[in-house]
Amino acid sequence: MGQNIILGLAIGLFLGSTLVWGLLIFRGLVRVSPGHFLAIQRSNSADPAAGPLGFAHSGRMLVIPLFQSGQLYPSEFPEIKNEALRITHLGNPLLDCSLTLRVKLIRKPEPLTRFVQTLGGLGIEEIVRIVRIIAENGTHQVLASLPVDRSLSAPDQAKARLREHLDEELGSVGLQVGEVSLVVRPVHAQAHRSDDSEFSMDRVLEKSPFGE
Amino acid sequence: MQPDIMGWVLGGVLGVLFIVIETFMIGRLLRVPLPHRFLVVTGGRHNRGGKTLGFRIARKLTYVIPVVEQCREIDGSCIPCRIEVRNAYLPGGVRVKASLFALVRLSTDPALAACWIERFLDRPTGDIAQVSTETMEGAARQVLSTLAAEEVGDLTFLAGMADATAESFRKLGLELVHLSVSSLRMEA
Numbered sequence: 267m268g269q270n271i272i273l274g275l276a277i278g279l280f281l282g283s284t285l286v287w288g289l290l291i292f293r294g295l296v297r298v299s300p301g302h303f304l305a306i307q308r309s310n311s312a313d314p315a316a317g318p319l320g321f322a323h324s325g326r327m328l329v330i331p332l333f334q335s336g337q338l339y340p341s342e343f344p345e346i347k348n349e350a351l352r353i354t355h356l357g358n359p360l361l362d363c364s365l366t367l368r369v370k371l372i373r374k375p376e377p378l379t380r381f382v383q384t385l386g387g388l389g390i391e392e393i394v395r396i397v398r399i400i401a402e403n404g405t406h407q408v409l410a411s412l413p414v415d416r417s418l419s420a421p422d423q424a425k426a427r428l429r430e431h432l433d434e435e436l437g438s439v440g441l442q443v444g445e446v447s448l449v450v451r452p453v454h455a456q457a458h459r460s461d462d463s464e465f466s467m468d469r470v471l472e473k474s475p476f477g478e
Numbered sequence: 479m480q481p482d483i484m485g486w487v488l489g490g491v492l493g494v495l496f497i498v499i500e501t502f503m504i505g506r507l508l509r510v511p512l513p514h515r516f517l518v519v520t521g522g523r524h525n526r527g528g529k530t531l532g533f534r535i536a537r538k539l540t541y542v543i544p545v546v547e548q549c550r551e552i553d554g555s556c557i558p559c560r561i562e563v564r565n566a567y568l569p570g571g572v573r574v575k576a577s578l579f580a581l582v583r584l585s586t587d588p589a590l591a592a593c594w595i596e597r598f599l600d601r602p603t604g605d606i607a608q609v610s611t612e613t614m615e616g617a618a619r620q621v622l623s624t625l626a627a628e629e630v631g632d633l634t635f636l637a638g639m640a641d642a643t644a645e646s647f648r649k650l651g652l653e654l655v656h657l658s659v660s661s662l663r664m665e666a
Contacts, residue, residue, distance in 0.1 A: 270485025277486075278493020285494070286501050305513035309539035318538040319513055332501070333539055335510045356630060357663035384583065384655055386514025387555030396558055399579045403658035407632045438655055439556070439581070 290331035297326050298338065303371070304329075305382045306336040319379050339382060340390045341371050346398045352453065353409045359453040360414050367401050369436060370444040381440025397441065404432045409450070417450050424450060510539045511551050516586055518595060521547040526588050533595055535586050550599065556581040556655050557603055559611045566622040568630065573665040574622050576635070581656040582610045582647075593651030610652060617642035632659045 298304045304327055306320040329336035346367045353361040371381060385393050408428045409417055417424045425448045432443050511517050517536040522543065524534045534540075542549045561578040568574060584594050584606070598606050621638035622630070639657060647654055 268485075270482050271489040271492075274486040274489020275493045276489070278490035278495075279497060280493070281490070282494035282497030286497050290501075307510055307513045307538055309510070332504055332508055333510065335512050337512050337514065339514075354663070357665075382513045383554055384556045384581070386512075387553040392558075396556075396581065399558075399660070400656060400658060403579055403660050406660070407658065410632060435656065435658070 287331075291328065294329045294331045294334075294336075295326055296329055296336055296338070298322050298324050300324075301340060301342040302338045303341045303378070304336055304338055305378070305386070306334055308334055319375070319382060321375065321378050323373070337386070339386055340393065343369050343390065343394055343397065346394065346401055348398075348402060351402060351405060353406055355410050361409055361417060362451045362453050363405065363409065364447075364449040364451075365401065365405050366445075366447040367397075367432070368444040368446075369397055369441045372437075372440060372442050377437070377440040377442075379440070380438075384439045396439075397436065400435050401432060404428065404435050405448070407431065414452075418452060421448065421450050424448060507541060507544065508539060509536075509542050509549050509551075511537065514553065514555055515551050516554050518550045518552055518591075518599065519547050520550070520595075520599075531588060531592065533592070535588060535591055537586065552584065553603075554584060554586065556583045557607050557610065559607050559614065560660075561611050561614045561618065563615055563618045563622075566619045568622060568625060568627050568664075570627055572627050574630070574662065575665050576618055576622070576662045577660040578614065578618065578639070579656075579658050579660050580610065580614060580654060582606070583653050583655055585651050585653045590648060590651040590653075593649060595651070597650065606652070609650065610647075613646045613650065614639070614643055614657075617646065627664070630662065630664070632662060635659060635662060 296304055304322040306322070306327065306329055308318055308320050323341065327336070346369070347365070349364045351363050351365055352359055353363060371378065385396070388396070405428060408431050409424060412424055412427070425446065428448055429443050429446050432446070436442055509517055517540055518533055519536060519540065519542055520533045522532075524531050526534075540549075559580045559582055561576075561580060563574075563576040563578070566574045566576060584598070585591055594606075597609075617639055618635075621635060621642050625634060625638065636657060636659060640654075643654060643657075
């Protein structure tokens with residue numbers, strides 16, 4: 267009887283561990299879907315410079331159950347567009363402009379870690395909303411700091427400064443500018459109402475008659 | 479024959495049970511946060527840079543002593559804050575309206591984390607956003623009250639804000655990840 271219990275125990279341990287670990291490993295297999303990347307929290311990293319996070323951009327990965335954790339995060343973001351952005355300085359309208367922006371991830375461990383640790387817990391809609399506000403505020407800041415004539419006569423220069431500014435601002439959350447398009451127009455006096463804020467992220471002004 | 483089978487079955491059930499309980503226990507003792515989260519383990523004493531702290535912060539696999547230590551998983555993502563400042567005054571009595579946008583997050587630096595752990599542990603994110611917003615509103619009023627009308631601009635305002643908020647945020651254990659001006663206008 268005693269010998270049978272020991273043998274049964276051994277078989278039970280073998281079967282139990284096979285079953286439990288089989289189930290855990292099955293649950294730990296993650297398929298990285300398009301438009302996402304997988305971040306894995308590891309206890310030890312082969313590359314010390316990469317930090318405790320590992321990343322996978324496609325295929326299937328095993329997140330070792332109990333010892334690692336993994337989560338999928340968005341890697342592609344929809345285009346941000348604002349056709350009627352009014353730039354003013356202390357309430358005086360300076361310019362109207364259209365901004366189209368596409369942001370992307372920097373596929374290096376350090377910026378990816380920064381992205382995960384600053385925006386990872388937010389949904390894609392919230393991330394896009396934050397990027398939109400940063401982009402619109404940045405556009406306002408860059409164009410308001412340039413002479414109006416220069417913005418109108420050398421829009422490429424304004425665009426280059428905007429890209430540089432946005433790369434720096436978005437870099438703090440692990441993102442960078444993919445494509446940016448900026449169309450600057452002289453302000454149409456009639457379009458400005460006294461109750462318009464000089465720069466409002468909520469309000470989309472009517473399309474300027476100076477538009478293309 | 480019957481007792482033989484009973485022995486096998488009993489051994490087998492005990493074996494499976496042992497593995498299940500063992501896996502469950504390992505799961506309870508070893509904690510690993512999601513990549514965008516971190517663990518705050520309270521209880522026990524931890525030495526950090528010559529200081530004894532009653533907590534430790536872990537971003538990777540960590541061992542939690544049952545009963546003695548308590549573990550909480552905290553979301554380290556940024557908290558967006560929109561700051562509206564109305565009726566702020568410049569030195570000459572000029573009224574200014576400002577609108578700012580900020581991204582704030584909890585610091586994981588153990589020296590600063592003690593501050594937010596005291597204030598915000600187990601509190602909803604909304605409370606952190608509210609305290610941050612009110613702190614920045616106060617700082618904005620303070621900065622604007624020192625700027626001459628001809629000096630007022632996004633860059634001077636932002637530079638002043640960075641200085642004015644640094645100490646307050648350090649005391650709160652928060653990090654200012656981003657700050658930008660949405661609007662700044664003088665009112666009649």
